[in-house]
Structure formats: structure tokens, C-alpha cells
Amino acid sequence: MNASNFINPFSIREDEGSFAGDFYTRNFERQARKDSIILNLGPQHPSTHGVLRVLVELDGEYVLRAEPVLGYLHRMHDKMGEVKTPYQYLPNMGRVDYLHPIAWNWAFVGAVERLASIEPPKRAEYLRIISCELNRISSHLLWWGAFVLDLGGVTPILYAFEEREMINDILQIITGSRLTMSYFRFGGVCADCDSRFIKLTKDFIPYLRERLKIYKALVTDNIILRRRLEGVGPMDTDICLRYGATGPVLRASGLSSDTRRNIPYSLYDNFEFAIPAGPSNDCFGRYLIRLFEIETSLQIIEQAIESLPDGPILIDKAPKANYKLPAGESYFAVEGARGQIGVHLVSDGGKNPYRVKLRSPGFSNLSLFAEAAKGTLLADAIAILGSLDLVIPEVDR
Amino acid sequence: MDLSIVSFVQIIVSVLLVIALMVANAVVMVYIERKMAGFIQRRPGPYEVGPYGTIQAVCDSMKLLAKQVFVPGNVDWLLYFLAPVTAFLPVLLLYLPIPFGPYLTAMNVDDGILLILAFAGLGVVSNLLAGWASNNKYGVLGAARAVSQSVAYEIPMIMALLSVVFLTGSLNLTEIVDSQGSWPWQWNIFAQPFAFFIYLVSLIGETNRAPFDLPEAESELTAGFHTEYSGMGFALFFLSEYANMLLVSFVCATFFLGGWKGPFLDGFWWTFIKAYAIMVFMVWIRWTFPRVRFDQLLNINWKWLLPLSILNLWLTAAILKILSKIY
């Protein structure tokens, strides 16, 4: 039989001259083995959480090569920073990463404050810390549920949402919204907390600790989950540093690195909390690190809510919509739920910033995937993808 | 068996009854499954359609029936339409030798369990056809998984059933029930606890239920072999999945839990109660555990269940032999 007549139904690489598939697929297939399957995971795939697309080359169930394709949720947040005044750009920050919007709020507000030399009042700093840590817990809870969902367990995500709803209720009291919060202002926060907020938060801490015990028995100790995760997708410190991975991914690899400690901002130095470095650098290590971080955040909230000082929440004459940034540049980094969030702000003294560069941790963490997924089973690749805690809007910005 | 007009009519009637049972079972099971999933996850489940959402499953099946028959491009037409039918048809035969009650057997054949095991193996062909014909990479991966999984899990299943057959000395399902007593301690589950456990695990593997639902693992293969099916084709796969579940539960009830025999009053209700209890257990398991990986699935089978079942079979045979020498 003539080789050119044989059409492999699972390949479009025979007609290389034509324009079948898009640029990425064609480029990917050019380097592929002749007997492998090229599979497009996503952009509409249940386990890619949104619109990530991953090209994988499969030999049976084994992943030979994987390549993430980005840009399906690109919303030009960087560019929008250049056409809006800093104040008008604030609501964008809640939408970059919808799971941890407060940290993004903080990164941008912090950059502006550093450039304009604004010092927020002490009560505002405490409220920032409490809201940011609450938000971090809710982000980790959703990740936990979604990760187990990736592994096939449907129920835990609904339990996680119970606590997440409670956190949303608490955060709604001060921020006014439940998902895309725009809470921070230059020089403080926009709303003060009331006694109901403090009571709900204080009640929530022991409640969540009880629930975490149930989660441990239901999921963490489950033999199926452990066998699925232990030893899967190891990422050592070296590769994490080379790709610029931060957050729980880096900490699980054994390096105790946290922006809250390494580049202290706000009043984090006043609180006692441990920065855990993982027991193992596999998926299970990353899983444990995140569950431990929930406990860390609870400790911080506990200390902060006990010592919440009185005072104003916003400086007098806080910058408003017509505020002009002084010329210069600044960089501010905070620790988000997924890693180091950074905002680089350049201003030429005009109405709008000259350039806003957002550094999203998910983007760097995702770049590890191609390396870690090599040679694993397809199910393991899904587990690795889940363990990186990707939020696609944040990766694409 | 003489094929007189009476037995012919009997078979026709019983096949119709089996179809009715299958459809009714699918409707009831969908309701039970969704309600149980809801309650486990602390939400109400189907609620709006009918009182407590009881008509929800009927409405869903109406929707599936009324849907456009959509055929994706470049499929193998014949196989694409054949696959759901091949999933559905063998299940019809499988119900014939099941003794629902003392005299409630459609076809009392001597090799009843052989008939069931032989035709149960046909189910995997439909998965293979569906995965291959629908020209979808997820489908092919799902089909490949389905074949190796179903081939693997049939063996310990047969071994577990065989040890009960050793005990009873018959392949006839009615005689197997007759050999057990009315009270729970007279059932085969106490004579063969290991066989029951092995059967229970391989039953989940055989029916592709979570945590062994690898062929249709939605987080890896979207929907596996039936990715490209919608409307009626999907409904047939769905129907046969639940029918298969019910069948293995009936076999389990017959072999290990005393069939129609139960405390106080024997009758077909005991068969149904026991079968549905096993189904509820399967639903409970599905909404609790994450999914195993494919190599682990095969490891569980080849490295644990198969040696265990062979050991169990050998022990059963040895003990029976010793006992028969003594008495």
C-alpha cells in the first residue's frame, strides 16, 4: 500500500501542506512521533478549569510531551492600566484572579502607595491582613474541592463551598461583594468592619478547624487519593527556581520561601506564623502545603482580630479618580494564594500610568507543567495540572 | 425444551416485562442516585418537577427522546448506530434466567449463570464500537480502557461465583437460592465472605461505576467512549448501564444474599430489596471516593483480586473434599 494513501484517522499531520489545525497544533505535530496520538486537552475540557488548552502527545496512556497553549482568556489588563487612571483601574484588580482578588487589590494599591509615599493607617493595615487571609482560605478551599474533583471525587467540592460561602458572607460585610472584590483604596480600605464581622470571623475559626479534621479523614487519609498523588509529578527546588515558580509549589519543593517573610510588607512582621516547607515535592506535598496554609492563615486572622486597633481606616485626602501619580516607578509584591503577585508601575507624571506590568504566579507555575508531565500517565498529568492551582484568568490576564 | 406456542408466548411476555423493568429501573435509579448525591452533598437534589422532584427522571428521558439525532462528522455510520443497540440488546437476555421469586423466572435454564456471564461479556463490545466509530480520540482511549478493564474484572467475578457453585453443586440460579435458608446466617455470604467481597469489588469494576469508572472518567476523557453520543444513543447507553448495575446486583443477591428468601415471608420483594440495597451501596461509594488510576485499577485486579479469588476457590474445593470424606 502506498504510504501516502494511508490516512491515520487520528492525525492530521499527513496533510502538512494544508492548514488543518491551528498554528500550535501544526507546530506541535511537526515534532511528534508518527505512531502517537496528539490530543487537545481543552480549551473546553472539564479538568482545565476554564479555558486552558494543553496539547499532549500520547503513547497509549503515557504523555510523551505536553505544551500549554495560553491566551483564550486574555483581557488586556496590562494595557487597560495605561488607559485608565489608577483609581479607575482598581476594579480590574478584582477580576485578574477571581479567587484571590484581595491580594491583587493589595499588590496594585501597594505599588501606588509606594510610588506616592502614602502610609495607610494602622487599622486599615489590620483589616487588609484579615480580609486577605480570609480570602486566601476561601481560595485554598475552592482549590481543594476542585483538585479532588479532578481526581474524580465529586462530593468534597460541595463541602468546601459550605465554608467558602461562610467566608463570602463575612467578606461581603466589609467589601460589599462576594467574588470580584474591590475593597482597597490608596491609603486604606473603603469600609470599616462592624461587630458582626468580628463575631462571625471569631466563630468561623474554630468551626473551620473542626471541618478540616473531617476533610482529613474523608480525603487526605483516603488510600485512593494517596496512591493517586504520592510520588506523582515531583518538582525539585532547582526546576522551580529556574521557571520562577512561587508559592505553595516552591514551598512544597523544600524551600521555605514566602513573600510575607522574605520581603515583609504591611504588618506581617508583627504576627507569628510558620512558613512550612514541604515534606515531599510531589502532588501530595503540594496538597498538604495548601491545607497547612489554611491553618497558617487562621493563626494570622486569630492574632489580627484580637489586636485590631481603633482609628481611621482611610487617610485624609485619599487619592481619588482625578489623582495624578508622581513620575517614577515602583514594584510591589505580595503573597497570593498561588504565589508571588507583583505589580510594576511606571508613571511619567501624567493622568494615567505609563505602564502597568502584572506578574501573575499562575503563569510561572504553569510553565512547570510541560516539564513535570513528561512520561506520566494521562491521569497523572491531570493531577499535576490540578496540583499547580491554576486560575486561567490570572494566567492569561 | 419444546418450542410450543405457550413457551414462545412466555418468552415474548417476559422480554417485554424485562424491558419494562429496565426502563422503570433506570427512572427509579436516576432519581435515587440524584437524591442521594444531593443529600450526601447537603443539597436537596431534584426538587422542582413533580412532588419532591419525582417526575424529574421521566422529564429527562422525554428530553433525551425528543433531542435531535446529531451525528458528528467522519463517523463510521453503521458502527456508530450499532453500538448503542449492542449495549442494550444483550442485557435483555441476561434477565431471563434470574429468579425473582419462587416461581417468577422467565426461563429456568440449568446453566443460568453461564448464560449470564457469556452475554455480560458482550457489553464491552458496544463500548469498543462506540469509542472506535465516533472518530474521537477521547472515545478511543475510553474504549481501550473499557476493554482491558472489563476483561480483567470478569475473571475474579467468575472465580467468586464459581466458589459458590462449588458449594451448591449447581449452575442453576433457582437451585442456588433453594440451597440457602431464610435467615441471614444461612446465606452464602457467611459461607463465602471472601468471595462476596471479591464479587462486590469486581461488580463495581464490571459496571464501570466510580471509583472504577475509568472508561468514562470525565476529568480525563470528558465522557470516554460515549463522548460523541447525545439524545437517543446516549439514553440507550445510560439505560444499559443502569440495567447492568441492576443485573449484577440481582446476581449478587441470588448468589450471596439468599435471593427471594428472607426472614418472615419469602417472596420476590426480598430479591428487589436486596438488589436495590446493593445499588444504593454502589451509589454511596460513587459519591464518596476519588477515582483510581488506570494502572492501579489493573493492579488491584491482577495482583490482589485474582490471587485471592483463586486461593478462595482452592480452599473451598479442599474443604468441600475433606468434608465429603468425613461425612
Place this chain on the structure above:
Amino acid sequence: MIRAVWDNIKGLYSLIVGLSITARFLFSPQKTVHYPRKVVDPESLSSFRGPLELTPAADNSAQSRCISCQACVRACPGHCLTVVKGQGKAPIVWTYNFTLCCLCAACVESCPTGALRFSHKVYMVASSRQEMVLDLLSDLEKNAAVAND
């Protein structure tokens, strides 16, 4: 070998623990707030940011405090407000396109007279984009009429 068997037996125990937890949740009360039959506690909505509304003036609840200074229109990042000045300071057109609004409170905070505030409407629905373009002046009059009745 013995260790592997022991690990697997322990693993089977962990599965039973998991089953017991879901069984406990199976019989525990539900968490759902079943919307048309139940609604959330209105107290928890006291700071909820719903669609904007005009604050009534102190002396006349059908009158707005707005002085048509256009500060909110300039501050809004989504360009969702239209304020047209009439004779005198009071506005004659005050439309608010809720589809473009991101509920960021820039307008509320930039208003010199405190004429704007967030409503607590959680259950607002519309079947077309046009219905989402709200005429806040007539809404204010409607609210005042309801309050007076």
C-alpha cells in the same frame, strides 16, 4: 510482602472511614437556601453592593441630591452613567447602564453631595439588555410614592 498487605488493610479501613463520613452527611440537614421558598437573611445584605440608586434629599424624598456636577460620570471606569443637567442644578436625565457597571464604588465615593448609594437588590433579574438600563430618577419617584402610601 506482609507490609504491603498490612498497608492495604489499613487502606481499606480509611475507605470505611470515608464512607462513614458521607453517611453522616447523608442524614444531616441541608445547607441549601432554596430561593423562591427561602431567602437569605436581609441583615446579611446590609452592606451588599446592588445596583446604584439615588439618595433622596433630606426634605423631599422624591427629589435627588444630585447637582449634575458630572464627577461620577468622569470617575466611572465603565462609562455606565449618563447625567444631563436641566435648568438649574437638578438633573433631568439620570440613566445607569447596569450591564456596564462593575460595582466599584468610584461614583459613590466621588460624589460631593452623597447623592448616590448602592441598593441591596439581590434578586434583580431582567430579560433583555434594555431592562438593565435603569432610569434612576423615575425609580426614586417610584420609591418615594411607595414610601408615602
